[in-house]
Amino acid sequence: MPFTSDKSSSSPIYAALADRLRETIKSGNLNPGELIGSEHEISRRENISRMTVRKASDLLIQEGLIERRPGKGLYVSGAGTLTSGIIQIVAGNLMWETSMQMARGVQQAAGENGSHVQLYDAHSDIDLDLQLIEQLPAGKAKGAIIISLHNPQFSAAICRLATSGFPFVLLDQRMRDIEVSAITADNYGGGLLMGQHFIAKGHRKAAFIGDLIAVTVQERLSGFRDGLADGGVALKRTMVHDLTAASDHFGDWSTCIHDATRLLMNHPDRPTAIFCSCDAIAREVYKTLNSLGLHVGTDISVAGFDDDPLDSYLTPALTTIRQPFTAMGEAAMKLLRERIMFPTNPAEFRALPVTLVERDSVRQL
Numbered sequence: 001m002p003f004t005s006d007k008s009s010s011s012p013i014y015a016a017l018a019d020r021l022r023e024t025i026k027s028g029n030l031n032p033g034e035l036i037g038s039e040h041e042i043s044r045r046e047n048i049s050r051m052t053v054r055k056a057s058d059l060l061i062q063e064g065l066i067e068r069r070p071g072k073g074l075y076v077s078g079a080g081t082l083t084s085g086i087i088q089i090v091a092g093n094l095m096w097e098t099s100m101q102m103a104r105g106v107q108q109a110a111g112e113n114g115s116h117v118q119l120y121d122a123h124s125d126i127d128l129d130l131q132l133i134e135q136l137p138a139g140k141a142k143g144a145i146i147i148s149l150h151n152p153q154f155s156a157a158i159c160r161l162a163t164s165g166f167p168f169v170l171l172d173q174r175m176r177d178i179e180v181s182a183i184t185a186d187n188y189g190g191g192l193l194m195g196q197h198f199i200a201k202g203h204r205k206a207a208f209i210g211d212l213i214a215v216t217v218q219e220r221l222s223g224f225r226d227g228l229a230d231g232g233v234a235l236k237r238t239m240v241h242d243l244t245a246a247s248d249h250f251g252d253w254s255t256c257i258h259d260a261t262r263l264l265m266n267h268p269d270r271p272t273a274i275f276c277s278c279d280a281i282a283r284e285v286y287k288t289l290n291s292l293g294l295h296v297g298t299d300i301s302v303a304g305f306d307d308d309p310l311d312s313y314l315t316p317a318l319t320t321i322r323q324p325f326t327a328m329g330e331a332a333m334k335l336l337r338e339r340i341m342f343p344t345n346p347a348e349f350r351a352l353p354v355t356l357v358e359r360d361s362v363r364q365l
Contacts, residue, residue: 013048013052014052014053014055014059015059017042017046017048017052017053017056018056018057018059018060021056021060021065021066022063022065025066026342026345030076031076032076032077033075033076034075035072035073035074035075036066036073036074036075037073037074038072038073038074039053041073057074064077064341065077085115085140085141085142086115086116086117086118086139086141086142087106087110087115087116087117087118087142087143087144087145087336088117088118088120088139088141088143088144088145089107089117089118089119089120089144089145089147090122090129090133090136090144090145090146090147091103091120091121091122091147092122092124092126092147093121093122093123093124095124097308097310098172098306098323098325099147101325101326101329102147102171102172102325102326102328102329102332103329104329105326105327105328105329105330105331105332105333106145106330106332107329108326108329109329109332109334110333115142115333118141120132126149126151126153126154129154130153130154130157133146133158133161134157134161136161136166136168137161137166142340143166143167143168143169143336143339143340144166144167144168144169144336145168145171145329145333145336146158146168146169146170146171148170148171148172148173150173150213150215150216150217151213155173155175158170158180159175159178162175162178162179162180167336167340167343168181168336168339169181169182169183169332169333169335170183171183171184171328171329171332172184172185172328173215173216174215174216174349174351175215179346179347180347181335181336181339181347181348181349182347182349182350183331183332183335183352184216184328184349184350184351185216185323185328185351185353185354186351186352186353186354187217187220187223187351187354188219188220188222188223189223189351189353190220190223190305190321190323190354190356191219191220191221191222191223191224191225191227191275191305191321192223192224192227193223193227193321193354194223194224194227194275194303194305194321195223195224195225195226195227195228195229195230195231195275196227196230197227197303197319197358197362198228198231198273198301198303198362199227199228199230199233200231201273201301201362201364201365202364202365203233203271203272203273203301203365204233204272205269205270205271205272205273206224206228206233206235206239206271206272206274207239207241207264207271207273207274207275208239208240208241208274208275208276208277209241209243209257209260209264209274209275209276209277209281209285210242210243210276210277210278211242211243211277211281212242212244213244214277217277217278220277221240221277224275239264239267239271241263243256243257243260253280253281253284254284254287257281257284257285257288258284258287258288261274261285261289262288262292265289265292265294265300271300272300272301272365273301273303273362274301274302274303275303275304276302276303276304276305277305278304278305278306279304279306279307279310279311279318280306280308281304282303282304282318282320283310285302286302289302296314296315296316296361297316297360297361297362297363298363301319301361302318302361302362303319303320303321303361304319304320305320305321305323306320306321306322307320307321307322307355307357308320311357312359314361316359316360316361317359317361318359318361319357319359319361320357321355321356321357322354322355322356322357323352323354324353327352328352331350331352335348
């Protein structure tokens with residue numbers, strides 16, 4: 001494809017050509033492994049000397065963006081060339097189904113690029129998880145994908161890692177105080193969908209239970225408030241129960257969840273529907289309601305967020321927001337590849353769409 005020269009540019013001709021080629025590769029108009037052309041062809045096409053083309057191509061070869069194949073020409077560096085080697089996944093606990101699904105997505109996308117994935121599981125040990133993150137820059141991996149723990153210590157470790165220049169992508173958390181490449185689900189959109197769903201089902205008294213230490217959960221609550229407000233319903237402050245005090249993601253939250261549920265049910269103006277920030281919390285809410293002699297789906301409606309495989313086995317099956325965990329992992333791997341190819345590019349954040357899964361736990365009033 002032609003690259004029209006800008007004769008008026010003050011940059012050396014070879015530098016201007018390199019800039020245009022670099023931008024074309026960056027924009028995706030030239031794909032990994034695609035032929036750019038021989039130096040002779042580019043020289044004739046650009047009406048510049050072959051030596052000028054050679055200087056531009058040498059510059060891009062040094063950057064790892066293109067490769068010279070003797071007797072064939074110049075090619076965009078293939079995905080295997082750019083991201084082959086080791087890619088690390090750091091997970092706090094692979095016993096969590098959500099983490100496992102995201103890791104599978106990373107592995108699938110990495111296999112397409114010819115990368116080798118090393119999977120590190122902290123086995124519910126926060127100190128080990130932080131240690132794994134801090135050791136990344138000194139290791140042999142080309143980059144890493146880190147599954148969030150939504151913990152202040154974890155966030156501080158991510159901030160330190162970001163200053164090292166080591167390429168990584170954060171999964172399931174968007175940092176607020178520092179620019180970090182990250183992939184999440186559309187948490188605000190999911191909360192909005194659930195608020196609108198409650199309104200459509202006739203619920204005018206809603207409640208929320210969640211761990212608001214996590215930015216993702218804060219966004220879910222914000223969307224939920226707006227979804228209710230669109231239907232003329234205000235979410236009262238007394239109907240929001242924050243589990244932050246119990247937000248040890250490696251600990252047992254059941255007591256705090258049970259206490260929050262009992263408080264809601266003992267409220268003089270108790271809710272008709274409860275939105276839980278994740279399905280794991282919803283399952284504990286089910287237990288408490290059952291212990292109080294209340295039946296989910298008839299006496300009280302309950303909804304969650306995640307679409308854990310266990311949801312369909314609850315009685316009644318749980319209405320929830322489905323996060324595309326496998327797709328999130330795939331997107332994280334693709335974004336990491338871009339970070340490795342273009343390390344000076346600004347950090348990028350992407351939120352993947354979610355889906356409302358309607359089951360029997362939310363009844364029509």
